[in-house]
Amino acid sequence: QVQLVESGGGLVQAGGSLRLSCAASGTMGSLGTMGWFRQGPGNQRELVAIITSGGNTNYAASVEGRFTTSRNNAKNTIFLQMNSLKPEDTAVYYCAADSRRISATQATARSMPYWGKGTLVTVSS
Numbered sequence: 001q002v003q004l005v006e007s008g009g010g011l012v013q014a015g016g017s018l019r020l021s022c023a024a025s026g027t028m029g030s031l032g033t034m035g036w037f038r039q040g041p042g043n044q045r046e047l048v049a050i051i052t053s054g055g056n057t058n059y060a061a062s063v064e065g066r067f068t069t070s071r072n073n074a075k076n077t078i079f080l081q082m083n084s085l086k087p088e089d090t091a092v093y094y095c096a097a098d099s100r101r102i103s104a105t106q107a108t109a110r111s112m113p114y115w116g117k118g119t120l121v122t123v124s125s
Contacts, residue, residue: 001026002024002025002026002027002031002097002099002113002114003024003025003026003114003116004022004023004024004095004096004097004114004115004116005022005023005025005095005116005117006020006021006022006093006094006095006116006117006118006119007020007021007022007023007119008020008021008080008119009093009119009120009121010120010121010122011122011123011124012085012121012122012123012124013085013123013124013125014085014086014087014123014124014125015084015085016085016123017081017082017083017084017085018082018085018121019079019080019081019082020036020079020080020082020093020095020119020121021077021078021079021080022034022036022077022078022079022080022095022097022116023075023076023077024076024077024097024114025076027076027099030053030073030074030076031053031076031097031098031099031114032052032053032097032098032099032100032101032102033050033051033052033053033097033098033100033101033102033103033104033107034050034051034071034078034095034096034097034098035047035048035049035050035051035069035078035095035096035097035107035112036048036049036050036069036078036080036093036094036095036096037093037094037096037109037112038089038091038092038093038094038121039091039092039094039118040088040090040091040092043091045094045109046060046109047060047107047108047109048060048063048067048080048093049063049067049068049069049080050069050104050105050107051069051070051071051078051104052101052102052103052104053071053073053101054101055070055071056103056104057069057104058104058105058107062088063082063089066082066083066084066085067080067081067082067083068080068081068083069081078095080093082121085121085123086123087123087124087125088123089121089123090121090122090123091120091121092118092119092120092121093118093119093120093121094115094116094117094118095115095116096109096112096114096115096116097112097113097114097115098111098112098113098114099113099114
């Protein structure tokens, strides 16, 4: 049973930064592709960032240049550094993982079998 736990969410003013972490447990080895998704009020869950085990990344256009995802394969942990935050970034951010090493551009919310419970990020004006 793979478990993912996000941390680092909170309240921040527009223009500020937050760093999210996602720690995976319950695996016998390193996970494959992992990523971040978010869902704001009244919105569908959307892709934020994907990172493969090899470090290849894919970002949503709305966050590219502001967000950076990274990972520590040995510890099955990924991070999301969020800079220049905007009110529209307000959402519950979910960590997702796959044991498969699919490409960063192929990963989707539907393809990810493991999910965390999410952490709330609120960006005020």
